[in-house]
Amino acid sequence: MSAGAPPRLWPRLGLALLVTLAVVPFLPKWAAFLVTLALAKGLVALGLLLLMRTGLVSFGQGLYYGIGAYAAGMGASALELGDAVPLVLLGATAAGLVALLLGLLLARYRTIFFAMLSLAFSMIFYGLLVKTSALGSTDGFNVAARSTFGLPTTSPVGRFGVYGLGALVVFVGAASLDRYLRSHLGRLAPAIRDNELRVEYMGASVRNVVHLHLVLAAVLAGAGGALTALAVGHVDPETTYWTTSGEFVFVAILSGTGSVAAPFVGALLLELLRSFAYEHAPNTWQLVVGASMLAVILFLPEGLWSVFRRRRRAA
């Protein structure tokens, strides 16, 4: 942190968006799928970045991820929405509304109590899904969008619709959050993490800011869940299970909170690691993932992103 405001990130994010879209036609299907999943899960980790900057770690983001996925799925089947765009909006909105409600309680808690209460809500939702046969219980149900931005999924371009939509949502989400974090309101995140009492004594309501950040993080997670549902073509209760939530925390810590781009780098790495480890070491892949986490915590306590920053400083 030094003199002058750090450079705005959106031009570089925009470039990343263009590159991501440009490489689509050349990617094999499995790679496009892998990148889409990384973008979707990176969105959830991006929400966690906001919470972590506010001093909070949620072990229950799977709740909003699952709500986003199921809302998109039900939008496609029950509401007969055929296009991916409104389905993602629906997922994000549903998750945001749930956070608006739960935030009334959650925004009062901090540290391990906050983490455990978030976990509890996600487990309750998991329990409900498993018991709801109309939603397929443990099997879940299939989801399919007929088009993206009106381009049918059967057309040459529309085939990659969800991939492109994911890249666009990530661009809008990351650029907006970057801008927000530089605003007067966004600056309260580190202030709250450092000293809540002082923030109150400056005339602001800490609880309201925390509540807002819970909703913003949920909206991002909901969009991520909806994108995953559309990419996979299926939703099931696993999306809200605690191991899924744990994976998001994993990605957020692996990436670090230094930049809004970090969660996507971290998510992509995890997806790559997982798919290669699955293939070459199907029985020990958790071991590989665990060992890499350990290495990051020991050698890069500020996350993978600090590698980029260190190199820039050296240059």
Place this chain on the structure above:
Amino acid sequence: MSAILETRGLTKAFGAVVAANDLSVSVAPDTVVGLIGGNGAGKTTFLNLVTGYQKPTAGTVTFEGRDITGLAPRRITRLGICRSFQIPQVFDTLTAYENLLVGLGIVSLGRRAFVGSALGDQAPEAVAEEMLQRFRLGEWRDAPASALPEGVRKLLDIAMALAVKPRILLLDEPTSGVSADEKFALMDLVLGAIRADKVTVLFVEHDMDIVRRYTERILAFYDGRIIADGMPDRVLADAEVRRYVTGEPVPGGA
């Protein structure tokens, strides 16, 4: 002349310890009042009760004729009562500049909620720069608050309280942790910055030279009660005050 701040029977008990015992004080506008007393006498508790950090066991606080007892600190801040802290309450990972910008940003977001702000028609960034200069914090602009010397943290803490244009400023031991030869300079700086606006100042102080130099009235605390109240010369000459407050050297406080 009607009081700007008035407490009636203000009492705070922590179990068996009565930290504030039936305090009735009336402060006239545009005055500088010194709060003295040994360790544990109840000075900080008095400030905590007035600013809403702690709820009184009994009694009321009235500000400009309005009952503010039990209001949250953020509401009391918006009304124009601001404070600094005995142990500086700054944002450790933010720079000095950002620390000031947090408060100024809050004020600019909620202009209508605050009775007055230090902003005028300027942008928060410009005012933050100007305050850095005014409080001679310029050389620390980009240093994280955690790296600042104690005296500078103290000054930053006070400057932060002035993001809101206060009607009353409460300072809890502004000169503790500041070297002896810099105490007067600090008080000149702080009072100089706000007295032109007729801000009422209450400050807790252990150094009697400072108290004598800057106040026009002293409240002497002992064991949760006010044992003397009046002109500095009279209070400092009071037998009980000499015995319980100034008679023996008073350590710097926690």
